[in-house]
Amino acid sequence: MGRKAHFHNSDFLDAAIQIIAEGGPGALTIAALAVRIHAPVGSVYHRFPSRDALLAEVWLGIIESFQDDFIRKLEEDGLAATLACLHWVRQHPAEARILLLHRMQDLTTGRWPPELQKRARRLEKDLHEAVIAFIKREFGKVTPENTDRAIFALYDAPLGIIRRYLSNSQVPPATVADLLRETYNAVMPKAKSR
Template identity: 40%
Template sequence: MVRTARFSEDDFIEATMAQVAEGGPPAATMQAIARRVGAPTGSIYHRFESRAAMLGAAWNAAYASFTAALAPLLRAGRPRDAALAILPWAREHERRARFLLLHEPVALFEDTPPPAPLRAELERLEESFDDAFRACVATRGDGALREEDLARAKFLIFDAPIAILRPHLMRGGPLPPFAERMIAELHAGMPIG
């Protein structure tokens, strides 16, 4: 008789995000992840070769979710809407937001980088998102991508909204009701291009 798996790869990925979101990268041990899922530690190794693979899969899942929410708006030349889209994404995916927006990949992978296929997937995601960002900035001016335009766009679309959210994500409380207004005011006062 064939035995069906009780735990999916997604169960372990979500548990990894939860561990990091709640306790930082050191909290994401294989044992803690297995305990959170309610699985034997060995069952993780049937799906992931290492802790770095678990963290890499979790990072890629969170990053793909984030980029899926923003990239279409960037490609459509709507930087303000892309910046504002971070808020509903963070509300809907609080655990992913805490995992992704409060931690840098370098801290997650300081001991061991993720396996090559996961690194390649992250590079593909980053390249696609960067292409959407550059396309958005190019539509805002004369088409030339000046360093100042890129820096302003990065600040307005990503850095400022994430800075507004970060204290609330760290505390785990609700996102501030004024966040949307602040982001919109920033875009009105310092337009891109």
């Protein structure tokens, strides 16, 4: 069945995450990636059709990891989802740097392979549905103002403060949770939370 593989796809993806987290998207050259895991550039292109496709997989993997935690908590409790952001960042510092400090558009330049586009749409849909269900549960009905309010409490506020720490190459301290809790309670309706 042919030669046994010396590397795995995840070796390349993990190394790519580390390189981007350390030096930004510009640092991720194919040569740098290959050197990092002592692989030839041919092996990179044996697994990934292009640098863009590799970066797309990196990005999707990160989103999946984050969103998985986030949505699961969100189905139970909004505040828990807010704090899940903090928890995920502390558990995945390199991935968090990429997710919070860069945008997908600045990583990949070309079009994505169809299969990855499908995965991306799936993730978007999952998140959207979970958020809409949450808003209905907490506010009764979905309006632009309610949506903004919820996304701010769940997402913008935690990621906003966490971003500052990551930008300074620090992990956000546990005390950040207090600020997020106070913000959540101030902005979300009182009735159902807790």
